[in-house]
Amino acid sequence: MNYYEPLAYVVPQEEEGFVLRTILQKRLHVSRKLLSRIKLTEQGITVNGVRKYIDVKVMAGDLVEIRMEQEQSDDIMPQDLPLDIIFEDDHLLIVNKPAGMIVHPTHGHYVGTIANAVVFHWQRMEGRFRFRPIHRLDQETSGVLAIAKNPYVHQQVSEQMQAGAVDKEYAALVYGVIEQDAGTVNEPIDRDPLQPHIRIVTPDGYPSVTHYRVLRRFPGATLAGLRLETGRTHQIRVHMQHLGHPLVGDKMYKGEAAEAGELAGLTMERQALHAARLAFTHPGLNRAVEFTAGLPEDMQQCLNLLEQKERIYNDGQGV
The missing domain is CATH 3.10.290.10 (RNA-binding S4 domain)
Known part of the structure; x- marks a missing residue:
């Protein structure tokens, strides 16, 4: 053994x-x-x-x-797919997940996932590990994703998350100009009874808290940094829509600000949401660690377009 x-x-x-x-x-x-x-x-x-x-x-x-017995994910087919590795040691694998990629195989999506790529990577490195993502990111959300290499590490970091000791920061590009430099959305979230795949703010929902801060303002849009106290499904997307600033490119959670932005040419093929930073106590090293991932190309291109429009706007105002 x-x-x-x-x-x-x-x-x-x-x-x-x-x-x-x-x-x-x-x-x-x-x-x-x-x-x-x-x-x-x-x-x-x-x-x-x-x-x-x-x-x-x-x-x-x-x-x-x-001592824990070595395991491997025999039910996940290894695939030679691009894998952007931020960090790896005997305990953890941290990757930069691209937008459009599912984390774990599901019904109808057995291949082309982060799990398939990670299992292939470990087999190539002659490692025996079971695929254990510590948290999940939506298919269209990019950024830092942590994967444990054994059940002890998975348990330890998961408990830190449940205790609010893990610092997760997202970057989101939203429609409209957020006037406050920083603030908190403390609104309960639950399923929409008429559309169960959609979440809504409702008094009878589960407690949900999102902190936001403005990173940069543009005419008609804002780049915001967001931190979660809770981890409800679609929490950032629902809370920013509730605030009147839905995410650029979000087809599920829209509003008047999104429609106005799309008419002005501000759009993306997916919601502009990126897991930019993840910090916690490393169970194997017993010290604080921090992992970051820069903005992906599609969000950066959108920012470049906004910067161009900002220069045109400022020139027109005689600035």
Whole structure:
């Protein structure tokens, strides 16, 4: 049986006499579900190299190690597809997802996904990992995507997300000029009862909070930075539409501002939304890490067009 590199912890003097279960759950932060899995594997939990039951007491200086069996995604077909890798180590793979690409195979989309490309990449590198995206991005949203290489890392970063300890920032180009330099949209979101695939702001919805700040204003449009406190489906798109500033190119969540912008020639083939930055505590390194991805070509081209229009506008005003 093959294992990933073990996670290790040396018991300090002040923790002598602690029960091994406490060390695993309180110091290594192993969830009960994952602990149950590890206990079933040979050499899954050891103290000084010897397999132990989790109800034994440990001594100062003991080396506690947990080992997880190597896995791979046998149900995902590997495909040699372009993969923009931002960062990779033994614990994590961070990629810059292009717009138009689905993260995980679904019914009717078994190939051409990020998962297919990642599995091929790992096989070529002779690595045995199961595809575990820590979060998802909509098909038409580009940017930073984090993928865990083992269940422990997936659990750790997922819990950081649930606790609001992961800093995610998006860049969005929206119709209309946002007057406030920064603000917060705190409006509940739920499915539209008449169109279940669409989300709407409704008093009976789930709590949803989006923070925004203006990065740059143009005549008729704004480049905004957005941070999420919650992770509802289509949250940014729904909240910006509610604010009166729908995303450029968003065909599902539109409004009068979008129609006016399209008539003026401001449009894209997809919603102008990009996951620009992701920051969290790396479970394997136990330190803060940050990953960024620059604006994709289609959004940059749109900004270039707006800059040209801005110069023409300013010239016409005699600026």
